[in-house]
Amino acid sequence: MRLDVVTIFPEYLEPLNVSLVGKARAAGRLDVHVHDLRDWTYDRHNTVDDTPYGGGPGMVMKTGPWGEALDDALAGGYEAGAHSPVLVVPTPSGRPFTQEMAVELSGRPWLVFTPARYEGIDRRVIDEYATRMPVVEVSIGDYVLAGGEAAVLVVTEAVARLLPGVLGNAESHRDDSFAPGAMADLLEGPVYTKPPEWRGRGIPDVLLSGHHGRIARWRRDEAFRRTALNRPDLIERCEASGFDKKDREILSILGWSPEPGGRFWRRPEAVEE
Numbered sequence: 249m250r251l252d253v254v255t256i257f258p259e260y261l262e263p264l265n266v267s268l269v270g271k272a273r274a275a276g277r278l279d280v281h282v283h284d285l286r287d288w289t290y291d292r293h294n295t296v297d298d299t300p301y302g303g304g305p306g307m308v309m310k311t312g313p314w315g316e317a318l319d320d321a322l323a324g325g326y327e328a329g330a331h332s333p334v335l336v337v338p339t340p341s342g343r344p345f346t347q348e349m350a351v352e353l354s355g356r357p358w359l360v361f362t363p364a365r366y367e368g369i370d371r372r373v374i375d376e377y378a379t380r381m382p383v384v385e386v387s388i389g390d391y392v393l394a395g396g397e398a399a400v401l402v403v404t405e406a407v408a409r410l411l412p413g414v415l416g417n418a419e420s421h422r423d424d425s426f427a428p429g430a431m432a433d434l435l436e437g438p439v440y441t442k443p444p445e446w447r448g449r450g451i452p453d454v455l456l457s458g459h460h461g462r463i464a465r466w467r468r469d470e471a472f473r474r475t476a477l478n479r480p481d482l483i484e485r486c487e488a489s490g491f492d493k494k495d496r497e498i499l500s501i502l503g504w505s506p507e508p509g510g511r512f513w514r515r516p517e518a519v520e521e
């Protein structure tokens with residue numbers, strides 16, 4: 249997979265050299281090209297922004313540098329044999345970034361990121377490239393960052409770990425929270441490793457029992473516990489028909505009841521943890 253990132257803070261993307269993403273690059277699975285937007289400015293101050301038409305606070309990133317930077321980055325990619333780019337535009341006004349989007353993007357050969365600062369990029373730039381390639385505007389959550397670079401790191405890490413051969417073990421993301429299938433729609437429960445006792449704290453007996461059936465059930469119960477506590481919305485949106493008898497038992501203990509519509513709702517008298 250090829251990645252191009254155009255930014256006014258290339259050094260913000262340094263973490264792409266580290267850890268899993270860095271290894272994916274070293275292994276030749278990821279080909280990353282970071283471009284400094286200011287390389288496409290020609291005035292003494294390397295201006296990339298200007299005041300917004302219609303007035304209002306802040307500054308807007310100018311068409312000129314973005315257009316030339318993207319044209320050159322795209323030309324460079326095509327010359328190197330890349331094809332079928334997707335333009336990924338980080339913005340708090342974008343579609344919420346999900347594991348499903350990460351899976352989709354991980355199947356594409358070429359992602360081009362346009363992290364912006366200030367109030368964002370002149371809309372004509374996005375509209376122009378949308379005539380040439382798919383564009384996805386993504387938000388990584390309901391808060392406002394000072395710029396899109398951190399979002400590029402987030403999206404890249406989520407995508408890179410899904411690339412064949414990067415995580416080493418195809419099983420490793422089958423049980424991911426939010427992965428389609430298996431533990432679908434539940435958060436993962438707690439995990440433990442050696443030593444068996446630490447500061448007077450032991451390991452849940454079941455995990456030392458060697459009884460795979462009971463261990464799987466315990467893990468699923470813990471997943472329900474954590475999901476009910478931290479993400480009740482995930483349980484509310486589940487089809488109750490996907491729950492077995494033991495699932496219903498743990499949900500009842502946690503204060504959830506089946507409702508006629510085929511979902512679960514939380515009884516108001518249920519107390520936290």
Ligand code: 6GU
Pocket residue numbers: 337338339340386387388389390391392393394395396399
């Ligand atoms: Cl992608 N960019 C910015 N600036 N803020 C955000 C965001 C992106 N996602 C959530 N907040």
